[in-house]
Amino acid sequence: MSAPAVSFEVFPPRSIDASFRLWDTAQALAPLEPRFFSVTYGAGGSTRDLTHDAAYTLRKTSGLPVAAHLTCVGATRAETLATAQRFAKAGVTDLVALRGDPPEGSDGFTSHADGFASSVDLISALADTGQFTLRVGAYPEKHPEAASRQADIDWLKAKIDAGAAEAITQFFFEAETFLRFRDACVKAGIDAPITPGILPVTNWKNARAFAARCGATVPAWLDQAFETAMRDDRHDLLARAVCTEMCSELVDEGVDALHFYTLNRPELTREICHALGVTQAVTGVRDVA
Incomplete structure (x- = not known):
């Protein structure tokens, strides 16, 4: 089995301690030669400046590609495109273009009166600049707001046709979930x-909560396994074994790249990558002055 290419998602820090955790994450994972680090964007654009600063610093200190998330929630077209240009001036020309989550407490997404109506509109405008490599999100089990699974796949195709070069899926817990989705996309x-x-899975309770919000199915066998493992203090051992096995199955089925949601906690991700044969050592990130 050939080792897959990897990439890692991190989120921008909101405190000094969180800043150190982000840089520690970069230090731990940069030696695996990721295709890129992606930096998330808070609900309602709440971390716009933090995302920019984190992406810029990560790019500057690591020398590695950085893909900044960009959404169109709560901003005009001009403001969103200006943010994209700020990323470009910082040397970040890979973007993960998303509609974005509405602010907490709101009833759902409502486009700004002078903003982009959808992720497709955003992607099209960014592609027209010719400056960016664009990635988009995909839902192997249907976006919670989609009318149907097929409608969701049709929407993904519209995003690709608008100028996106790659899609990154939401997480899932069984390899077959992704493989069925891949076949449907083809x-x-x-x-x-x-x-x-x-x-x-660094915390099963949190993972279940994430799954409920994004529509990811939690298999009964996995839920029971984690409940038992937590009672026996074997949570981390189970998490490593289950994730490594799923990734191995994906690679055996022809998947050549994996994107890890690290939650700025690199240890388990690094162990899984090592188990998959992703171990090449290069010079890590320079210390941040």
Whole structure:
């Protein structure tokens, strides 16, 4: 089995301690030569400046590609495109273009009166600049707001046709979930790479909550296994074994790249990558002055 290419998602820090945790995460994972680090964007654009600063600093200190998330929630078209230009001036020309989550407490997404109406509109405008490599999100089990699974796949195709070069999926817990989705995308005429998003479970209670929000199915066998493992103090051992096995199955089925949601906690992700043969050592991130 050839080792897959990897990439890692981190989130921007909101405190001094969180800043150190982000840089520690970069130090731990940069030696694995990731294709890129992606930096998330808070609900309602709440971390716009933090995302910019984290992406810029990560790019400057690591020398590695950084893909900044960009959404169109709560901003005009001009403001959103100005943010994209700020990223470009900082040397960050890879973007993960998303509609974005509405602010907490709101009833759902409502486009700004002078803003982009959807992620497709955002992607099209960014592609027209010719400055960016664009990635988009995909839902192997249907976006919670989608009318149907097929409608969700049709929407993904629209995003690819608008100019996106790659899709990264929401996390899932069984390899078959992704493989069925991949087959459906091929049938729909989607020929861009679709990279599975992987969530190493550092906290099962939190993972279940994430799954409920994004529509990811929690298999009964997995729920029972974690409940038992937590009673026996074997949570981390189970998490490592289950995730490594799922990733190995994906690679055996022809998946050549994996995207890990690290939650700024690199240890489990690094152990899983090592188990998959992703171990090449290079010079790590320079210390941040």
